[in-house]
Each structure stands twice: as structure tokens, then as C-alpha cells.
Amino acid sequence: MLDGPNTRKLEGVMVAVSNADRVVFPEVGRTKGEVVSYYERIAPRLLVHATGRPLSIRRFPKGLAGAGFFQKNVPDHYPASIERFTVSRSPRSNGSSRARAKKDAKPADVTIYPLVSEPEHLAYLANQGAIELHVTTSRAADLLHPDRIVIDLDPPKGALALVRKAALIARDALGEFGLDSIPVATGSKGYHVVAPIVPSVDLETLGLALQKFGALVAAKFPDELTTAFRIAERGKRVFVDWLRNRPLATVVSPYSLRATPRASVATPFAWSELEVVAPDTFTIDDLDRLLERGDPLAALAETPGDASFFVSKVDDAFDASGLVLEPFDRFRS
DNA sequence: GTATTCT
DNA sequence: AGAATACAACGCATC
């Protein structure tokens, strides 16, 4: 390919977008070139939420019709300007007695995440076939202290009104514990309710508080919400997926494309728009609109909430409720 | 999409 | 040389 519209500047070199005309989203006819272009232009918005956070990507090198896969580790061939951030995985019981016999092909129990910071990083990943970008709720610089709480609301099929109600319940409950929040249309079935916080609480303490939070709201609204892990137990209720806040768990980044037929976009919006914004309202074709809209989540993140206050209030409420935590006691010592 | 390993 | 394969991760539940 010669130079032209399908080239990108990367580390001072013009790099061609390969297979720019390949159709990635068959149902709406969007091509790989359009995906790269989307990520270049949305970059200023997206990077606010993704820079400095360990990044996971979901790639579809042959388009949505082909097989896709997640990728965390940075391949050697990624440009040097994409920072690498090493995280030791499964801090298995201190002083793992059993040393790794001989040398394995697998280096060690570490994951080397990419940290993106520039628009061309996103363009590069898009050219690699990345569709979805997922980030952790804490920053690499302070990995053990999340700066966001994400309440993931997962509705049963065709329960739009219900999941809207659930979002309001989550907003009000967070508010009772001192946190302001912003809804995010995930591009899929549900909403995320996101509360930026000062990273003052370690992720396990916060994870336990969120488990309690989920139990509290589900108990208070038993017809609308459930924390039941098993689908059979959920009935026609919205699943409050408190597991989203597990150590190193990831959530889809705001402004990430989704690997859906319509090429939807995960989009933060204002509470006042809840009745007119469905979880999959925004798509790749709304790029200009998205850039015009402003970002209420980025705005709220400038005045993060008090995580310590939240945790103590949740603890108080939980103790007073007489509720008991169900299975999952991974947060115990 | 790219690198590595298999046949 | 061309085909196959890897590219996250994790407990829990179910079979």
C-alpha cells in the first residue's frame, strides 16, 4: 500500500493500516480502517479513562465473523513507546514452597500489561484487530487502591425499564453512602453505575464493602435486584454484579467499541438522559455526537468521593441489617 | 495480526 | 513452505 488516508504516524514513521477495507462489522458494514479512525478521533476522550491503567484488549483480527480473543500480555513487537507494566499474578501463598522445576517456557507468574498514553497507541491496537478495550478500576501507579467503584447491572432479556430502575436504585444507594455517580451505557445489555473515589481504601476492603453493598440493595429491592450468582435463581431481576470489583478485574473502558453487531460504544451520560439513553444507544456512527457531548464521568472524576466514608457507612448499615454474606468469601483472610 | 512451533 | 497454534483468568457449579 502506498501512502494515503490509510497511513498513521507512529513513532515518527508513517505506518500503513493493513487491510483497511476489511469489513469488521458485517451487519453495519464498518471496516477496519473505520475502526482505526474511530479510535484515533475518540482518543482524547478515551485516554482520560484508560491512560495509566493496565489494559486488556479483545481482538478480532478477521472481523466479528471470525474468532476473537482477549489479550493482556504485550507482544514483543508492540512499539516501544507503549509502556509495559508488570504485575505478579496470583500472589500464591507467601513463599511458594514449590519452586518452578527447571525452566518453563512460561517465564513466571507475571502478566505484562500495556499502558497506553497516546492516540497513536490506540490506532496501533486497532490495526492489530483490537475492538474492545478493558481497564482496571485502579491505576498502575496505585494498583492496590481503586479510584473507581463500578456497579455492574446485568438485566435479564428485554428488561429495559427494569434496568433503568435498577440504575436509579444504585445511584440513590451510593448517594446514601456519600458517593456521587454517573451512568455508563455499556453498549451491551446493561448499565454501569460508576463512582470516582479517592484511592484511600485497599481493593480487598473495598471488594468486601461492595459485596455488602450489593446484599443491602438487593435486600431492600427484592423485586428488582438480586446478587444470585446462578441464573436460575435470578428470575426476572437485575443481577448486581459486585464481582466487577475483584482484584485486577476489568471493566470495559468508556468510549470503547463493543464487539456487537451494531458496533456500539460504551458511553457515559447524564442521569437526566436515563430515559432516552438505552445501554446500546451509541454506536461507531455517533462519533461526532460523542465528541460534542462532553464527558460527565470525566467531570465527576475531578471531585472523587470519600471511599473510607463509604466503606464505614456500608459496614454500619450491613451490621444493622442483620444480613449475612452468602458463599463467596474470597475476601476473608 | 504476528510470531512461533508443528508437519 | 505451509498449517497449526497462541494470544486472559478464575472460582464455582454442573455434569
Add this chain to the structure above:
DNA sequence: GATGCG
């Protein structure tokens, strides 16, 4: 013990 599932 392998597979399903979020």
C-alpha cells in the same frame, strides 16, 4: 476431571 458461565 472436564466443561460451562459470568
